[in-house]
Amino acid sequence: MxxxxxxxxxxxxxxxxxxxxxxxxxxxxxxxxxxxxxxxxxxxxxxxxxxxxxxxxxxxxxxxxxxxxxxxxxxxxxxxxxxxPVSGANWNLLVIRDTLAACEGLDLQPDEFLSEHKLSYYAYVASENDLALWMSLLEKNGQCVQIVYNSVSDLDILPVGxxxxxxxxxxxxx
CATH class of the missing domain: 3.40.50.1000 (HAD superfamily/HAD-like)
Structure with missing residues (x-):
């Protein structure tokens, strides 16, 4: 030990x-x-x-x-x-991107800030309702994710856990 x-x-x-x-x-x-x-x-x-x-x-x-x-x-x-990381079957970057592509207030960050298990957006001054809506859309499309929002601008989509x-x-x- x-x-x-x-x-x-x-x-x-x-x-x-x-x-x-x-x-x-x-x-x-x-x-x-x-x-x-x-x-x-x-x-x-x-x-x-x-x-x-x-x-x-x-x-x-x-x-x-x-x-x-x-x-x-x-x-x-x-x-x-x-x-x-352990991401499971309910983590699909393409589905997540497609789901959030038309959402108001979200701008995908440059590739240098993205990875296989982290999708990042700029979401300036997102409300609790915005976060709930985006999570709901992802869940409806079969994605098991968590949203981390900080600095009143950075939104990260990660696998649950x-x-x-x-x-x-x-x-x-x-």
Missing amino acids: DDRFLIVSDVDGTMLGDDDALERFAAWLSSRREQFYLAYNSGRLSASIRQSVETTLLPEPDALIGGVGTQIEFFVNRQTLDDW VNKGTACADLAEH
Whole structure:
């Protein structure tokens, strides 16, 4: 059994944003590396997180959790965690895109923000009614999804049960 602890942190506005604090954290972690695993957990896709690690003072992590939890990747070898994410038969990107294509107030984000298990839209100031309508349409078309809406503009469609928290738990179990 491995006795190391797992430190998981968001990146933007948490690790990045205060270079002095990041430098202190990096020094602290460096002297205790044998006690801890480190993972970054972000809404950004893992390639974007990796770029930040390579171009900032971020300490090299053991793993990356990207795409609002839809990706788990080990940093050094770039291998993904087996059997993650679990999306099931009721996750179909084409059906989701087609279902939401005609919806008012939704603009598909550029491909660089999309992945096999994360469909992202700009939804500026969406109401609870908007969110309920979009969810209802997806359910009527047989899609078992969850909607994550934040920053009053970003709407992510994810497989049910796949998010930052469940990805973190799966990585910790691994």
